[in-house]
Amino acid sequence: MKGALKLDKGFIVVEYESSLIKRVYWTNESEEEKNFPGRELFIDYFSGKKVDFGELNIDLTEFPSFFKRIYEVARRIPYGKVTSYKSIAELIGNSKLQRVVGNAMKNNPFLIIVPCHRVVKSDGSLGNFSLGVEFKKYLLTLEGVRLENEKVSCFRYWWY
């Protein structure tokens, strides 16, 4: 099953089976808008409300255990906070695996629900994003994270 929500610049698409979410991604083409798990949360989120997606069920079974653990950790980053690729690597148990974390974020199959936009570089600069850095900036701004010359303040917004 597939549902889509129309936003300013495109659609957010959610693939699911009953209450289990299989994939969330972005597209420019119009899709049919239907009811789907978490629809109200997405509406609230994009209208600027503080939303916790923690209740939603996501299907991680198909992913390598390493990626699975990365997504599980990334999911816990609170609304309006950020952390680094390295910090996640440390929480997984090997601080040298920042690049693998980047890899996992790049392939993030649960856009917004796994908040990969809250993962930035250790020095506070944004790093990269699958939908472009501007999109990452937009999401962080939406959550009230302020940027000072293209960096987030590590003191104010850091999680771990």
Next chain:
DNA sequence: ATACTACGAACCT
């Protein structure tokens, strides 16, 4: 087998 990452630290100009 090899090359490439949404990184980071150390060590250079």
Next chain:
DNA sequence: AGGTTCGTAGTAT
């Protein structure tokens, strides 16, 4: 400020 080098595991060719 910038550039180079290397480590590491998953993915793609």
